[in-house]
Amino acid sequence: MKKQSYALGMIETIGFPALVAAADEAAKAADVKVTTYQKADSGIVTIYIIGDVASVKSAVDTGGEAAKRVGQFRHSHVIPRPDDHVIKMLFPELIDDSVENAVNIKQHEIIAKDTSNKEFNKMNLQELRELANSIEGFPLPSDEISRTKKEELLNIIVKFQATKGGEK
Structure with missing residues (x-):
């Protein structure tokens, strides 16, 4: 069973205004989608948020507080790295990795737009490792990525992208 590299957050409210306030605050609080x-019975509604684990936790906390101010907040929860089956149960219309691809679009845009290291140098080692694990066809297995130092990993990512760019 494949685990995802993102988190799934949920905020449950009673009433739509509280839900909209929670969604707005969550989207503004962190880099999440x-x-x-x-909708459920009795006015219960739930929003689903995806992004990296820390961002989703922050967004869910902030969104929950906004829901409390505007209306009735019921519950919130974050599932780090949910299994594929959970995602397919909640979002049956999604095919394979489309949620993960949506979450990683920002990282892939960085690769596509900038192979000069500017954006990569701003990333910490953990972010670089997550990026390397998310790149399809990356030359290192994940256990080796987790042992690679920042400069070496940075060089491999840039070289890999340069060779992929040349194939297009």
Whole structure:
């Protein structure tokens, strides 16, 4: 069973205004994507948020506080690295890695736009490792990525992108 490299956050409220306030605050609080919402009986609604684990935790906390100010907040929860089956249960219309691809779009845009190291040098080692693990066809296995030093990993990412760019 494949685990994802992102987190799934949920905020449940009673009433739509509280949900909209929670979604707005969550989206503004961190680099996350508010994907969808679901309605249940008695005015209960839930929003789903995806992004990296720390960002989703921050967004869910901030969104929950906003929901409390505007209306009735019921509950919130964050699932770090949810299994594929959980995502397919919640979002049956999504095919394979489309959620993960949406989450990683910012990282892939950095690779596509800038192979000169400017953006990569701003990343810490953990962010570089997550990026390397998210790149399809990356030459190092994940256990080796987790042992590679920052400068070496940075060089491998840039070289890999340069060779992929030359293939297009």
